[in-house]
Amino acid sequence: MPEPAPKKIVLGITGGIAAYKSLSLIRLFKKEGHEVRVVVTQNALQFVTPLTLEALSQNALYSDSFTRNEPYSVAHISYADWADVVVIAPATANIIGKFANGIADDALSTLLLAVKKPVFLAPAMNVNMYENEAVQRNITQLKNQGCHIIEPTEGDLACGICAKGRMEEPERIFEIITQFFSQKKKWIGKKAVVTAGPTYEPIDPVRFIGNHSSGQMGFALAEKLAKQGAEVTLITGPTALHTANNAIQRIDVVTAKEMLDKTLHYAKNANLIIMAAAVADYTPKTIASEKIKKKNDNWELSLEKTTDILLELGKRKQKNQCLVGFALETENEAENARKKMQEKNTDFMVLNSLRNSGAGFKCATNQVTIFAKNGAVFEGECKPKIEVAGEILEFVFGEFKV
Ligand code: CTP
Numbered sequence: 001m002p003e004p005a006p007k008k009i010v011l012g013i014t015g016g017i018a019a020y021k022s023l024s025l026i027r028l029f030k031k032e033g034h035e036v037r038v039v040v041t042q043n044a045l046q047f048v049t050p051l052t053l054e055a056l057s058q059n060a061l062y063s064d065s066f067t068r069n070e071p072y073s074v075a076h077i078s079y080a081d082w083a084d085v086v087v088i089a090p091a092t093a094n095i096i097g098k099f100a101n102g103i104a105d106d107a108l109s110t111l112l113l114a115v116k117k118p119v120f121l122a123p124a125m126n127v128n129m130y131e132n133e134a135v136q137r138n139i140t141q142l143k144n145q146g147c148h149i150i151e152p153t154e155g156d157l158a159c160g161i162c163a164k165g166r167m168e169e170p171e172r173i174f175e176i177i178t179q180f181f182s183q184k185k186k187w188i189g190k191k192a193v194v195t196a197g198p199t200y201e202p203i204d205p206v207r208f209i210g211n212h213s214s215g216q217m218g219f220a221l222a223e224k225l226a227k228q229g230a231e232v233t234l235i236t237g238p239t240a241l242h243t244a245n246n247a248i249q250r251i252d253v254v255t256a257k258e259m260l261d262k263t264l265h266y267a268k269n270a271n272l273i274i275m276a277a278a279v280a281d282y283t284p285k286t287i288a289s290e291k292i293k294k295k296n297d298n299w300e301l302s303l304e305k306t307t308d309i310l311l312e313l314g315k316r317k318q319k320n321q322c323l324v325g326f327a328l329e330t331e332n333e334a335e336n337a338r339k340k341m342q343e344k345n346t347d348f349m350v351l352n353s354l355r356n357s358g359a360g361f362k363c364a365t366n367q368v369t370i371f372a373k374n375g376a377v378f379e380g381e382c383k384p385k386i387e388v389a390g391e392i393l394e395f396v397f398g399e400f401k402v
Contacts (some may be wrong), residue, residue: 006033007181009116010083011057015043017158018090018167023048025089025170026056032178037062037079039108039113043097046105076107080114087177088112089150090124090167093135100145116244118227120177122150124167126159143384144216146366147224150176186397188229193270194222195263195309197237199256203301204288213278213373215239217326217366221274221387222248228393233266235259237277249374256280256306263309267316272396274324275310276350282306310350314345322400324348324392338371347400348375350392356382368392372399 009029013022029036036057040048050061062075080086088095088108095109099121112119121142129135130152139149150173155166168176187265196218200208219241222234226247234243235251237259243250253259253264256279267273282303292299310325317323325346327337333353341349351369367382370392378395380388 007084008082009034009036009177010079010086010111011036011038012086012088012091012111013038013040013044013048013053013275014088014090014092014095014108015041015046016090016092016124016167017047019044019047021088021167021170023052023056025087026053026133027175027179028170028174030056030058032174032300035059039079039081039111040065041106041108043092061355064107076111077114079111080116083117085117085177085180086112086115086119087122088120089122089170089173089174091121093123093125093129096123096135096142098123099147100141104320106253118146118148118180120148120150120173120180122167122173123152125152125165126157127161127163127165140364140384144386146227146386148176148180186273187225187231187393190230190271190302191233191269192222192225192230192272192274193233193235193263193266194218194225194274195235195259195279196222197241198278199237199259200254201256201279201280201283202287203284204290204292205275206291209280209282209284210238211278211280213237215241216364216385217389218274218276219243219278220385221369221392223386224389224393225272230272233270235262235266235277256283256309260307260309260312264312264316267313270321272324273313275313276326278328279309280306308344310344310346317345320397321345324350324396326350326352328352328354329353334369334371337369341371341373348396370395374399
């Protein structure tokens with residue numbers, strides 16, 4: 001077995017009693033041959049000393065945004081660029097809150113906003129603080145941003161009680177990070193097309209027919225695929241979402257017709273196509289060139305069917321091309337999803353149920369059941385959409401040799 005390549009790790013330590021355990025974490029990383037740069041908050045220095053951190057990491061400590069380092073560079077940016085991964089252990093409620101809300105008022109929180117690499121946070125705090133609604137909301141927000149949360153464990157807390165809130169043991173954190181490094185980039189060399197968001201069908205220059213799709217599920221899939229090495233084209237209807245990942249080519253469309261044209265074009269060379277968009281089924285027969293004036297008590301609008309993009313993709317499906325559809329159902333869910341999979345010739349159908357209050361449109365979370373053409377079924381739990389995206393890709397990868 002070849003030696004694992006040394007990695008560059010930025011270890012952020014914040015002010016909690018578990019900070020002393022991070023000393024072992026530095027040792028574990030160093031023993032494995034990784035390079036470690038430590039960034040601390042001022043509160044962390046109440047628990048561990050600069051001398052210990054520098055001796056263990058064999059690197060200068062970064063604790064002050066206005067530190068000068070040689071040769072000249074802006075430390076929070078240069079550390080963010082340098083790192084392969086950032087690990088915050090322990091992560092207090094304070095740093096979690098700041099990071100989730102974009103606050104940058106010290107060296108570590110400023111660095112976090114500049115990081116484009118994977119970030120792991122190992123929370124440690126009193127159980128009531130951990131269960132606090134604001135803290136949980138911030139943790140969910142960070143998960144949605146793609147951060148990895150290393151859940152705290154149950155045990156004796158510094159406040160004298162035994163409950164959930166202890167930072168995960170350094171050995172386990174080390175294992176999680178090592179596992180992350182050894183993960184193969186499964187979709188490397190693969191071309192993927194993902195559609196997302198709603199479509200808007202114009203009625204006149206100021207009105208349209210649309211739907212509540214936020215685009216989050218499709219964006220999460222694109223993000224995960226890009227992180228796992230795929231070359232991704234994201235075709236999206238109108239949404240407020242942003243794509244920060246350079247590996248994602250984003251194509252903005254408005255109408256179902258535009259989405260059809262772009263999707264058929266980019267799907268030609270794709271290995272994987274995921275139709276997560278909520279495409280309008282009907283569009284106005286004619287678009288008025290001027291704003292339609294209010295006249296009668298009733299207004300009847302004449303609509304015509306749009307082309308079913310997934311059905312077209314199914315007809316054109318090439319050998320070794322994997323096609324994934326979504327089904328939104330409110331009744332006979334499994335039966336309808338399976339029927340759609342057959343009719344549209346997809347390899348997978350991801351069922352979104354609107355029965356679950358924490359799942360679906362506009363929610364940050366989702367719960368899906370995935371049906372594979374080969375008969376396999378995956379039943380997911382309600383999770384942040386970025387994690388659901390991971391589950392979908394994992395299942396697709398396992399059941400279909402793309
Ligand atoms: N879809 C599509 N083009 C359309 C309509 C839907 O490609 N014009 C795709 C969606 O992106 C999704 C799948 O078809 O992947 C299923 O969408 P859904 O709304 O659940 O089903 P429909 O086929 O539209 O049928 P119905 O609305 O009657 O349930």
